[in-house]
Amino acid sequence: MSVEWSQVKTWSSSGLSAYSGTVSSKRDRVLQQAESIQKNISGFQGQGDTADALRTAMGTAHTALSTLADDLAEVCDALDAAVPNVEQVESAVNTALEVAKTCQCTISDSGVPVCHYSGDDAETYRNAAVAGVAAQVSNVMALASYADESLKRALAKVGTPGSTSSASGQGTHKLSKTEQERFKNMSPEERAAYWSKQSYEQKQYLCDHYPEMVGNADGVEGWARDRANRINLREKRLATEKQIETLKEAINDPNQAAFVPLNRQKLEKAEEALKSYKVISSSIGNGISLEDYQHGKTGKPISLLTLQDDGRRVKAAVAQGDVDNAAHIGTFVPGIGTTVNGSLKDYIRQTENLRQAAADQGNLALKDVATVAWLGYDAPGDAKFENLSDITSPKLARAGSDRLAGFLNGMQASREHGAGDAHMTLVGHSYGSTTSGMAATKVHDGVIDDLVLCGSPGMGTYNASDLHVAEGHRWVSGVPNGDSVQGMGSILPGSTIRWGHLGTNPMYDKTFTHLSNDATGYAKYNHDAPLSDSHFWVAANAIGLFTGIHPSLNFDNHSVYLEDGTETVQDFGRVVAGVK
Structure with a gap:
C-alpha cells in the first residue's frame, strides 16, 4: 500500500481544509494581479514597436496568471473533495484506537496490534483482541488507500489539456453543511424549485463538488444527475477496488484468522459491487452523456x-x-x-x-x-x-x-x-x-x-x-x-x-x-x-x-x-x- 498506519493516524481533515483555504487565498491574489494587468492593457495607449512589445508582454503575463489561477482552483477542488474522505479516515482511526484501548492493545507504527492482557485466559483473549483490532486497522487502511489514491488522481489532472475547474466559473459558490443538509431534506418538489433558480454554472459546480448529494436527488434535472453519478461511479469503483485489495490482505493476515469467514463474505459482496460498476461503465460508455447531447454533440x-x-x-x-x-x-x-x-x-x-x-x-x-x-x-x-x-x-x-x-x-x-x-x-x-x-x-x-x-x-x-x-x-x-x-x-x-x-x-x-x-x-x-x-x-x-x-x-x-x-x-x- 502507498500509505502506512503511522502516517494515517496523523491525518487531519481540518488541516487539509485549512490548506485548501490558503491555496484559495493565493488564487484570489493571482486573480487580482491578472485583473490589474488587464486594466493596464485596456488603458495603455502607447504606439510603436516598444509599445507593442510591452502590450504583448502584458498579455502573456495575463494569460499565465489566469492559467495559474485556474490551476490553483483545480487544486482547491481536489482538496475540498478529499476532506470528507479524510474525515471518514479520522473517524475510523479513532474507532480503532478506542477498540484497542478497550482490549488492552497498542498498535505499532506498521499497524500491527499487540495485546498486553495478562489474565488467566491470556492466550485466548489476546488472540481474539488482536484479531478485532487488526480488523479495525484493515478498515482504516482501506479508507485511507482510497482517499490517497483519489486525491492523487485529482491532483494529477491539474493543468492537463481539457482540465477545467467549476470553481473558476462566475457566480459559483460552496454550500455550507447546513445548506447541504437542507438540500438533502427537501421534498422532490422543493428541490426542483430550488434547482431551477440556480445558474447553469452553479448547477455544474454542485454536481462536481457534491456528486453524492446531487446524483440521487429527486427533483434535479436528468443531465445533472447523470453528470454527478458519472463522478460517483468513478469514485465508488476506485473505493471498491481498494476495499478488495485490503480484504484480500486481511484474509491472508494470520492476526485476522478469526475474521476470515466474515472477510470472505465482505470480499464476495465487494467483488459483486465491482462487477456492477464495470457493467454500468460499459453500458453508459455505449453512448454520450445527456449534458453533451443537450449541447449538440452527436450520439x-x-x-x-x-x-x-x-x-x-x-x-x-x-x-x-x-x-x-x-x-x-x-x-x-x-x-x-x-x-x-x-x-x-x-x-x-x-x-x-x-x-x-x-x-x-x-x-x-x-x-x-x-x-x-x-x-x-x-x-x-x-x-x-x-x-x-x-x-x-x-x-x-x-x-x-x-x-x-x-x-x-x-x-x-x-x-x-x-x-x-x-x-x-x-x-x-x-x-x-x-x-x-x-x-x-x-x-x-x-x-x-x-x-x-x-x-x-x-x-x-x-x-x-x-x-x-x-x-x-x-x-x-x-x-x-x-x-x-x-x-x-x-x-x-x-x-x-x-x-x-x-x-x-x-x-x-x-x-x-x-x-x-x-x-x-x-x-x-x-x-x-x-x-x-x-x-x-x-x-x-x-x-x-x-x-x-x-x-x-x-x-x-x-x-x-x-x-x-x-x-x-x-x-x-x-x-x-x-x-x-
Missing part, C-alpha cells in the same frame, strides 16, 4: 440517473433518450432475480425496444421518447427456496416503491420547472409490478399518466382505487403460456386466502384494460409451455414453485414482454406514445 444519449450502494447490492437507473425534454417517458421496473451486474444490459436492450416501439407506433421522432431501466431497489433473488421469504413478502416492494415514487415525483417536478409536463408511463414486470403498483399509490395525482403491469404476481394493493392513475389508463398483460408468476401473490377468485400479500392479480381486476398477450413473435418463445394461470395450484402447493415438484409450473416465457418481434412490446409502445 446516443445515455444517462445514469441513480447510483446507490446501500442495502443488499448496487442499484442503478439508466435512461436512453432525453428525460429532460422528451414528450413521452417510459420507466420500466423489473422483478425477481434482478441485479445490476446480471441484468442491466438486458434491460437496457429491452427498454430500447420499448422506446423504438413507442416511436414507431406513435409516429414520433425517436428524440421525443425516452425510456428508463429502473433497477433502483433490492429485488428478491432468483426463484429458489432460500429466497422464498423475500419473494412471497411485500417488504422489498414497499421499500422499493418509496424510492420509485420519489424518483417519479422528482422527474415530474423537474419537468414542471423545465420543458413542461411529459406523458409518463410506468411499466412494472414480475415482482417489479408489485413495486410499481405500490409506488402508484404513493405518487401525486397526475405523475403517472399510464400504468402497465405484466407477468404480475399482484398489483401491490387490493383496492384499485388506491392507485393514483385514472381508470382507463391502467393496463395489464400476461402471456397465456409459460408464465406461472401471474397472480401467485394475489387473492384467489372466490376465496379470502391471500398468499404472499402482494395484491390483487391485475389480470382479473375489472379496472384494468387488457393489452396484447401475444409474445409468440419472440424467437425463443416456448410454444409448448403449460398454461400460465396459477389459480389452481397456488393455495394447494405454493412451495412447489421453489422445490420444483409441481409439474405445471413454468417460467420459460416470463420475461418475453419487451423482446423484439413481440406484439406485447408494440402494444406497450402504443401506451408509452399515448396513442392506445
Whole structure:
C-alpha cells in the first residue's frame, strides 16, 4: 500500500481544509494581479514597436496568471473533495484506537496490534483482541488507500489539456453543511424549485463538488444527475477496488484468522459491487452523456440517473433518450432475480425496444421518447427456496416503491420547472409490478399518466382505487403460456386466502384494460409451455414453485414482454406514445 498506519493516524481533515483555504487565498491574489494587468492593457495607449512589445508582454503575463489561477482552483477542488474522505479516515482511526484501548492493545507504527492482557485466559483473549483490532486497522487502511489514491488522481489532472475547474466559473459558490443538509431534506418538489433558480454554472459546480448529494436527488434535472453519478461511479469503483485489495490482505493476515469467514463474505459482496460498476461503465460508455447531447454533440444519449450502494447490492437507473425534454417517458421496473451486474444490459436492450416501439407506433421522432431501466431497489433473488421469504413478502416492494415514487415525483417536478409536463408511463414486470403498483399509490395525482403491469404476481394493493392513475389508463398483460408468476401473490377468485400479500392479480381486476398477450413473435418463445394461470395450484402447493415438484409450473416465457418481434412490446409502445 502507498500509505502506512503511522502516517494515517496523523491525518487531519481540518488541516487539509485549512490548506485548501490558503491555496484559495493565493488564487484570489493571482486573480487580482491578472485583473490589474488587464486594466493596464485596456488603458495603455502607447504606439510603436516598444509599445507593442510591452502590450504583448502584458498579455502573456495575463494569460499565465489566469492559467495559474485556474490551476490553483483545480487544486482547491481536489482538496475540498478529499476532506470528507479524510474525515471518514479520522473517524475510523479513532474507532480503532478506542477498540484497542478497550482490549488492552497498542498498535505499532506498521499497524500491527499487540495485546498486553495478562489474565488467566491470556492466550485466548489476546488472540481474539488482536484479531478485532487488526480488523479495525484493515478498515482504516482501506479508507485511507482510497482517499490517497483519489486525491492523487485529482491532483494529477491539474493543468492537463481539457482540465477545467467549476470553481473558476462566475457566480459559483460552496454550500455550507447546513445548506447541504437542507438540500438533502427537501421534498422532490422543493428541490426542483430550488434547482431551477440556480445558474447553469452553479448547477455544474454542485454536481462536481457534491456528486453524492446531487446524483440521487429527486427533483434535479436528468443531465445533472447523470453528470454527478458519472463522478460517483468513478469514485465508488476506485473505493471498491481498494476495499478488495485490503480484504484480500486481511484474509491472508494470520492476526485476522478469526475474521476470515466474515472477510470472505465482505470480499464476495465487494467483488459483486465491482462487477456492477464495470457493467454500468460499459453500458453508459455505449453512448454520450445527456449534458453533451443537450449541447449538440452527436450520439446516443445515455444517462445514469441513480447510483446507490446501500442495502443488499448496487442499484442503478439508466435512461436512453432525453428525460429532460422528451414528450413521452417510459420507466420500466423489473422483478425477481434482478441485479445490476446480471441484468442491466438486458434491460437496457429491452427498454430500447420499448422506446423504438413507442416511436414507431406513435409516429414520433425517436428524440421525443425516452425510456428508463429502473433497477433502483433490492429485488428478491432468483426463484429458489432460500429466497422464498423475500419473494412471497411485500417488504422489498414497499421499500422499493418509496424510492420509485420519489424518483417519479422528482422527474415530474423537474419537468414542471423545465420543458413542461411529459406523458409518463410506468411499466412494472414480475415482482417489479408489485413495486410499481405500490409506488402508484404513493405518487401525486397526475405523475403517472399510464400504468402497465405484466407477468404480475399482484398489483401491490387490493383496492384499485388506491392507485393514483385514472381508470382507463391502467393496463395489464400476461402471456397465456409459460408464465406461472401471474397472480401467485394475489387473492384467489372466490376465496379470502391471500398468499404472499402482494395484491390483487391485475389480470382479473375489472379496472384494468387488457393489452396484447401475444409474445409468440419472440424467437425463443416456448410454444409448448403449460398454461400460465396459477389459480389452481397456488393455495394447494405454493412451495412447489421453489422445490420444483409441481409439474405445471413454468417460467420459460416470463420475461418475453419487451423482446423484439413481440406484439406485447408494440402494444406497450402504443401506451408509452399515448396513442392506445
